[in-house]
Amino acid sequence: MTTMDKGSNVPSVEHVERMKENLEKVEALSRRLVDVMAHKTSHNPALDAPSQELFANAATAYWAESLQNPARIIEQQVAYWGKTVTHFAEAQQALARGKFEAPADPGPKDRRFANPLWDSHPYFNFIKQQYLINADAIQEAVDSVEDLDDKEKRRLKYFSRQIVDMLAPTNFLGTNPDALEKALETEGQSLVDGLENLVSDLEANNGELVVRLVDEKAFELGGNIATSPGKVVYRNRMMELIQYEPTTEKVFQTPLVIFPPWINKFYILDLKEQNSLIKWITSQGYTLFVVSWVNPDAAYAEVGMEDYIEDGYFAAIREIKAITKVQQINAIGYCIAGTTLALVLSLMKQRGDKSIKSATFFTALTDFAEQGEFTPFLSDDFIDGIEAEVEKQGFLRSYIMARTFSYLRSNDLVYSPAIRSYMMGETPPAFDLLYWNGDGSNLPRKMAMQYLRGLCQRNEFAQEGFELLGHKLKLEEVNVPLCSIACETDHIAAWKDCYRGVQKMGAKDRTFILTQSGHIAGIVNPPSKKKYGHYLNDDLSLSAEDWQAGADFHEGSWWPHWEAWLRKRSGKQIAARTPGDSEHPPLADAPGTYVTTKASR
Structure with missing residues (x-):
């Protein structure tokens, strides 16, 4: 391809003509653009x-x-x-x-x-x-x-x-x-490719502009990501329960369950083998269960926090106890699922249920007195807009939440990808983390408003109590042994706010770990990477600033320190368990079927 006249920076005549030909292709793309915008779905302008x-x-x-x-x-x-x-x-x-x-x-x-x-x-x-x-x-x-x-x-x-x-x-x-x-270098082809990318993104999202961050064709669930072997051993309308294959001859008697956030999908903990927390936990000798939440649509409009608790948490706990023949289990809650795990623990205390032996919280907010970077999105005008949106749709569409999170880092997650895709005509990269980030979930109408109004805006759980299932749930009633992991640069669940919530919990046995990096990288931080370090300090009576100032810094992942904590609360070792039992025959291979459902647009 001749791009310039010899010895000159001036484009040749042939080069200019080819560029004109390329630009003529824009007409067809423009017709597609007009068509998709004519059928654009709308959302509340607030x-x-x-x-x-x-x-x-x-x-x-x-x-x-x-x-x-x-x-x-x-x-x-x-x-x-x-x-x-x-x-x-x-x-x-x-x-x-x-x-x-x-x-x-x-x-x-x-x-x-x-x-x-x-x-x-x-x-x-x-x-x-x-x-x-x-x-x-x-x-x-x-x-x-x-x-x-x-x-x-x-x-x-x-x-x-x-x-x-x-x-x-x-x-x-x-x-x-x-x-x-x-x-100039591509004779206008980059602009044609960029417009193709723009139109394709609009068509994929019914006219809403959601910048595609990753080459989605590069990944397959169960193929090259989410590959840890396991079986779906229970399924109901809210979740699939996955039990993972053991990788050791002996396992600890007390099983472990992970409740991931239902805003996103669980396989952030099982992207690739080398950074899979799921694979690492099984390799340490634990019987591991993971909940995979349903991706709700308008039929789930009246599903509330109580449904996630009864048909999610309590159903999973019940089935795990039945499969493993134990009376207590250890539990992990990540982000909003950690917030809800705290609600569950308060409810269990009031009911006299001791099924959870210990609780681990990953980047979980329980005291919303300070709203940090989310302040712009928790004011009445924005929440009123969400309420009007979900009343109309029956659920909060995933792209609205994804867009909200993205604009907290707009240059990195909106404008730079848009420039590369739409102006430069580049194909998005094959990056597993970004693939997961774009594979979001919807939220049911009732649950979304309970969370935003009662927990986030009014902070009822940390104050006078959060009304649910006929009980008034209070943060101070969380009294099982607990370990909380927060991330130093987390812009979703600020670590000082996570720390304040742990301080208000009623447990005598409390451990707080502060890891470097953010909401995802701080948690998905395998020891083999030798990347982000973490802070430890046993004195949780201190202010957050004093706690960090007096903390000991440790190089590398927090995973081994947490596992040592968990090991002490996991009982004796027994023969490894295979997934399911006669009453829980395998329903599907991991990662299951619910995880493959794409969010509604």
């Missing part, structure tokens, strides 16, 4: 942005500040004007010297602007620097707003940052040198 009241309150507060302290506001504006005019003057001076080069750029590095042209080319350099000046001015203006309560201030910061990130010059073809260079 889920797209905050109510106008937030911005009105911010504007009122900013105006009040300007009247009370005009010098401060004028100082900010003059500083912004000065930076802008100076920036323009420097660019003009560089051009006046007769050299087509950008002025020196000593500013901080930003990986969005990695292309050398952002620093060397006057056009791109001017755009970049002015964008950064504008971004700083907006942040400073938001920071200066004082007459707002703390939650409103957090929301204002969040949404203003979203606006700034959305308007980055990298997000537009005409101001993205990587995309423009790729278009």
